[in-house]
Amino acid sequence: MKKIKHLKCSKCGAILTEEVMYHCPHCGTEGTLDIIYDMDLVNKELTREYLRNNKNPNVYRYLPILPLEGLSGAAPLQIGMTPIYKSARLEELLNIKNVYVKDEGRNPTASFKDRATAIGIAKAKELNKDIICAASTGNAASSLSGFAACMGIENYIFVPQSIPEGKLAQLLVFGSKVILVDGDYDTAFDFCLKAVEHYGWYNRSCAINPYLVEGKKTAAFEICEQLDFKVPDKVVMSVGDGCSIAGVWKGFREFYELGLIDKLPVMVSVQAEGSNPVNRTYRKNIREFDYVTPETIADSISVGIPRNGYKALNALAESNGIAVDVSDDEILNAMRVLARHTGVFGEPAGVTAFAGLMKLANEGAIGKDESVAFIVSGSGLKDVKSAQKAVKRPEKIKPDMDVLVKYLEENK
Numbered sequence: 001m002k003k004i005k006h007l008k009c010s011k012c013g014a015i016l017t018e019e020v021m022y023h024c025p026h027c028g029t030e031g032t033l034d035i036i037y038d039m040d041l042v043n044k045e046l047t048r049e050y051l052r053n054n055k056n057p058n059v060y061r062y063l064p065i066l067p068l069e070g071l072s073g074a075a076p077l078q079i080g081m082t083p084i085y086k087s088a089r090l091e092e093l094l095n096i097k098n099v100y101v102k103d104e105g106r107n108p109t110a111s112f113k114d115r116a117t118a119i120g121i122a123k124a125k126e127l128n129k130d131i132i133c134a135a136s137t138g139n140a141a142s143s144l145s146g147f148a149a150c151m152g153i154e155n156y157i158f159v160p161q162s163i164p165e166g167k168l169a170q171l172l173v174f175g176s177k178v179i180l181v182d183g184d185y186d187t188a189f190d191f192c193l194k195a196v197e198h199y200g201w202y203n204r205s206c207a208i209n210p211y212l213v214e215g216k217k218t219a220a221f222e223i224c225e226q227l228d229f230k231v232p233d234k235v236v237m238s239v240g241d242g243c244s245i246a247g248v249w250k251g252f253r254e255f256y257e258l259g260l261i262d263k264l265p266v267m268v269s270v271q272a273e274g275s276n277p278v279n280r281t282y283r284k285n286i287r288e289f290d291y292v293t294p295e296t297i298a299d300s301i302s303v304g305i306p307r308n309g310y311k312a313l314n315a316l317a318e319s320n321g322i323a324v325d326v327s328d329d330e331i332l333n334a335m336r337v338l339a340r341h342t343g344v345f346g347e348p349a350g351v352t353a354f355a356g357l358m359k360l361a362n363e364g365a366i367g368k369d370e371s372v373a374f375i376v377s378g379s380g381l382k383d384v385k386s387a388q389k390a391v392k393r394p395e396k397i398k399p400d401m402d403v404l405v406k407y408l409e410e411n412k
């Protein structure tokens with residue numbers, strides 16, 4: 001494709017052509033690829049004026065810098081252009097001048113993953129691939145599942161046995177072929193790779209298919225547009241495999257290269273203490289991931305090996321990034337605090353970024369005059385069981401006024 005110059009390996013830096021479907025031949029699956037555009041060509045079309053006049057209210061509005069020929073395979077869903085809220089209540093709580101919440105739970109299947117699927121599914125159509133598959137902790141699965149359903153595409157989904165019921169229900173209602181793997185996410189991921197090799201299905205995994213991350217970068221484009229091209233000082237994100245933070249960083253970098261913004265944010269990677277391979281490795285300043293069995297309530301970011309670890313490390317290194325770890329208790333607390341200050345209800349991984357932001361703010365690591373944006377990456381309704389751990393269930397009472405008066409006295 002003319003607007004794409006080449007693909008670049010995130011691990012060894014090798015320059016490759018689009019003939020390579022998935023990963024770097026030298027590095028294997030660890031060598032995930034970045035799509036590099038011909039910016040002079042993109043610049044001819046993608047200007048502030050182009051954006052101002054663009055009436056397409058979804059991720060496909062950025063077509064000049066998406067890896068698609070056209071929009072013939074675009075999913076007929078409202079993807080992206082999610083709201084960003086400036087929260088006075090959080091600004092007061094955190095003592096930071098500008099705090100922005102981007103609510104990705106407002107996507108069609110209620111998570112950030114829909115941005116990637118939007119590109120993946122259109123790409124599959126372009127390449128005439130009629131069967132798609134994915135391995136997922138849950139949200140990539142339900143996303144692929146919903147998109148495939150609305151476009152009538154056959155799909156196979158590999159999920160770990162620990163998948164929350166809400167996400168599993170989505171898959172089954174959308175009608176995917178679900179392979180519930182006896183093992184964790186890492187096992188499901190590797191098993192899916194084997195199946196792809198055997199059957200030749202198109203792989204929707206962001207950490208394998210380089211086109212997928214291109215969808216995630218649209219969140220950065222939107223933040224720029226929604227904040228009138230005033231880029232926040234820090235952008236805080238929950239990190240599992242690393243695709244999301246890498247994608248969003250790539251988005252900011254590309255807008256910067258196009259001259260649409262005049263500065264870049266510091267990327268903040270927030271991980272759960274019991275599943276922090278990206279942060280651990282970044283802090284040690286090494287480029288090798290050691291496996292530790294993940295343990296966290298935040299299932300969407302529960303990974304032993306980060307499958308897009310090098311892209312995430314690059315994003316942190318290039319943006320002078322910050323790595324923060326949070327405990328499960330801090331995640332559950334963040335769920336309550338966020339909901340009670342903004343009306344946004346996130347799943348555990350969805351509020352992990354906010355848990356990290358609260359921690360940084362409490363440590364005084366963020367200046368009073370700074371502007372900070374964080375992404376709520378998935379809706380709380382996907383995993384009600386975890387949410388119930390953050391709150392206390394009320395006792396049952398008789399529908400009697402005296403009982404109510406007494407009850408309210410006792411539960412002030």
Ligand SMILES: *Cc1c(COP(=O)(O)O)cnc(C)c1O
Nearest residue numbers: 139240241242243244300377378
């Ligand atoms: C997938 C996911 C993440 C993390 O994204 P990675 O690309 O794996 O780092 C965070 N939050 C939610 C809700 C997710 O589904």
Ligand SMILES: [Zn+2]
Nearest residue numbers: 009012024027
């Ligand atoms: Zn390589």
